[in-house]
Amino acid sequence: MLKTIKIIILLIIKLIGGFWLAKKLNKGKTCVLCYHGFSHHDEHLFRPKLFMKPKSFAKRMAWLKSSNYQIVSLQQAIKERGHEGNHVVITMDDGWASTHELGKELIQLNGIPIMLYITSYYMKTQGVVINVALAYILWKSVGKEFQFKDEQLGIDKVYVIKPDDIAAITSDIRAIISQLDDIVERQAVIFRIAVQLEVSLYYKGQLLFRMLNKQELLELAQDQVNIQLHTHHHCSPKEEGPFNKEVEQNKDYILSIMANAQLDHFCYPSGEFYQKQSRWLENFGVTSATTVSPGLFTKNTDLLQIPRFLDGEDVHQIEFEAELCGLVGWFTDVTSYFDNTFSAN
Template identity: 55%
Template sequence: MFKAFKIACLFIIKSCGGFWLTRQFNKGNTCVLCYHGFSYDDEYLFRPKLFMRPQTFARRMEWLKKSNYEVVSLQYAVAHDGEGKNRIALTMDDGWAGTYELVDDVLSKYQFPLMLYVTSYYVEKQGAVINVALAYILWRSLGKTLIVKNADIGLNKSYVISNDNRNNIVTELCEAIDTLENTSDRQQILMDISRELDVTLMVNAQLLFRLLSKEELTKLLASNVDLQLHSHRHCSPQNEESFQQEIAQNRDYLQQIVPNTLLEHFCYPSGEYYTKQLAWLEKNAIKTSTTISSGMFNKDTDLLQIPRFLDGEDVHQLEFEAELCGLTTFIRKLF
């Protein structure tokens, strides 16, 4: 009900010229867009901010192409901040396989600059991201009973899956699976649970919840994609040594793919960051870092705390346009 009311209000505001007027006030500012992965099947219903339908993404890019916004790289936006144009910068997090398998044709068609923040552990291991895959399996299995009997992870337990407990079950299973050193053993338990609950992780012979391979990342470069840092294991340690190690491992791995690229842009995993980490980033020669806090990038923005708008399958086109022009940012400041 609230969503419908909000869309109706935005429609009226746009019809009265409110979007255009807000754009005039925001000339020189940049809206940094954030995307994640893409949906092969029903993942867009599971986590609409994490997995967008390819056709929705294609419509967004087509709209941007026809709009009066200038789509630029984040580096360009930083260098030309404050100049009198309305700009959009595109970013994407994690490096989900669908970026190549489902939307590379769109990226190739428009050739918009895209900064892709890659978390390298699962690129290297090439299996399903276990916590996300488990969450999806349980989402598809509400009301079912899962029986896990596995001495290797110390579990002999049954779970009746519900909306109230499924997140706790995922946490418990992940903690148990993480005790295994061998990646293939971890993946095998995931597949066993998938079979137990009769939820497939394969669609059209493609493994769901996989990250891009080295080869796929290399191919994406031809579509104007810039690979940058997102930590090795998609985590944000509060210990400096561990934090530095995450960046170093991430940088070392990506440098194998893009040896001539300066890896100096970082995205906080899951948007999690702490003030003390800003100095650690500077020590690692990081020039920009992006968050998932909404807002416009302007001349007063801290380059290590750049806001972004998290687009998703659940975002209406009018909500999307209201963010780009800066209207929603203005309203948030009022309330």
């Protein structure tokens, strides 16, 4: 209901020229867009900010290309701060396998510059991203009773799966399986739960919730996709030692695949950042870092705290346009982002 009211208000503002005026007043500023992976099947209904339908993304790109917004790379937006036009930058986070499986063709077709921030732990291990896959299984099993019985883990527990309890059950099961040292064993538990609840983690032969493999990463890099840093375990430690370790491991892994990559851009996982991290990033030679704080990127923006708009399947076209022209710092709601992220273990 609230969303409908918001859309009606935005339509009225657009009709009376509010978008036109905002765009004019915001000349010289840049809207940095943030995307994640693509949806093979119904993942966009499960996490609309994390998995967008390829068709919806294609529509956004087509609209942008037919508009008088200029799509530029983040590097160009930084170089041309205070330019005369209205710039838009496309960024993608995490490195989901669907970025290649469903996005590669779209990226090639549109010929647009994209910065892709890679988190490396699950790239290295492959398999499914455990907390996201587990939450998906539970989301598909609402109303069912689930007996989690595992002799190796010494567990025999019954859950009744209700929509509001999915997050709590997910973290409970994750805590239990974290006793297993081997990621392969942890993965096996997730697949057994999927079988027990009759949920498939495959769609048309593709494993869902997987991260890019080396070959896929290299192929994307050949298509003007600029690969950059996003920590190894998708986390943002507050202490310098653990934070540096995250960046180092992330950097080392990407360099092990792309020895000549220039890794000087960073994205804070889940948009979580602390002022002191800027200095640590500078020590790594990082020249820009993006958040999911609302707003446009201006010539006064701190380059290590560049705001972005998190686009997704649940964002109406009129909301998208309102963000681009800079009208809705006021309406922005980033809280849902934190429900849509993952951490690696």
